[in-house]
Amino acid sequence: MTNVYNIAIDGPAGAGKSTIARAAAKKLNFVYVDTGAMYxxxxxxxxxxxxxASDEAAISLAAGxxxxxxxxxxxxxxVILNGENVSGLIRSEEVGTMASAVSVHxxxxxxxxxxxxxxxxxxNVIMDGRDIGTCVLPDADLKIYLTAxxxxxxxxxxxxxxxxxxxxxxxxxxxxxxRRDYQDMNREHSPLKQAEDAVLVDSxxxxxxxxxDRIIMLFKDKLKERS
Numbered sequence: 001m002t003n004v005y006n007i008a009i010d011g012p013a014g015a016g017k018s019t020i021a022r023a024a025a026k027k028l029n030f031v032y033v034d035t036g037a038m039y040x041x042x043x044x045x046x047x048x049x050x051x052x053a054s055d056e057a058a059i060s061l062a063a064g065x066x067x068x069x070x071x072x073x074x075x076x077x078x079v080i081l082n083g084e085n086v087s088g089l090i091r092s093e094e095v096g097t098m099a100s101a102v103s104v105h106x107x108x109x110x111x112x113x114x115x116x117x118x119x120x121x122x123x124n125v126i127m128d129g130r131d132i133g134t135c136v137l138p139d140a141d142l143k144i145y146l147t148a149x150x151x152x153x154x155x156x157x158x159x160x161x162x163x164x165x166x167x168x169x170x171x172x173x174x175x176x177x178x179r180r181d182y183q184d185m186n187r188e189h190s191p192l193k194q195a196e197d198a199v200l201v202d203s204x205x206x207x208x209x210x211x212x213d214r215i216i217m218l219f220k221d222k223l224k225e226r227s
Contacts, residue, residue: 014153
């Protein structure tokens with residue numbers, strides 16, 4: 001029996017997966033793997049090369065020239081693109097939308113899934129994304145499907161952007177979330193869906209701490225079952 005434990009957290013854009021997974025990983029002393037950041041790094045690579053999200057041939061070619069890796073400084077994940085730390089460059093709405101669009105391409109997914117699987121095989125990880133429990137870590141010890149209503153997700157994102165001093169529209173943010181949901185759930189390769197053995201956690205009426213505590217409790221229950 002392996003001594004490595006994996007927790008998979010899937011869910012739609014804006015559900016708070018990264019925030020929740022990062023905090024839960026810290027409490028459990030696990031490695032947090034933000035797969036969305038890896039896709040954002042790939043999207044940034046395509047942006048820099050002037051490649052359209054719909055140009056599958058160009059994306060396939062360019063994916064081969066992108067080296068996306070993760071490192072950790074003082075416990076904080078750093079995203080490295082071709083030797084450059086791009087952690088501070090990948091969080092814009094534009095890059096996020098591009099990441100969702102290019103993630104439909106098989107060449108992009110295959111490039112990144114290999115790294116994700118390798119990390120999980122040697123470390124206790126909490127990994128979040130769109131297809132972690134269904135495709136990347138189908139044998140994860142605990143699978144969570146974290147969601148919230150599109151209205152709640154839009155309001156959370158709107159507040160985040162306003163706090164950063166960015167001008168934005170709540171209506172436009174919600175429409176973008178709905179559009180990304182449809183795109184993620186209907187893509188050909190590894191669409192977003194709840195794994196059959198995943199626990200549904202709807203955070204619409206929960207605080208972040210309540211969600212984190214719920215996930216940790218569920219994991220401890222799984223450990224009891226496994227022992």
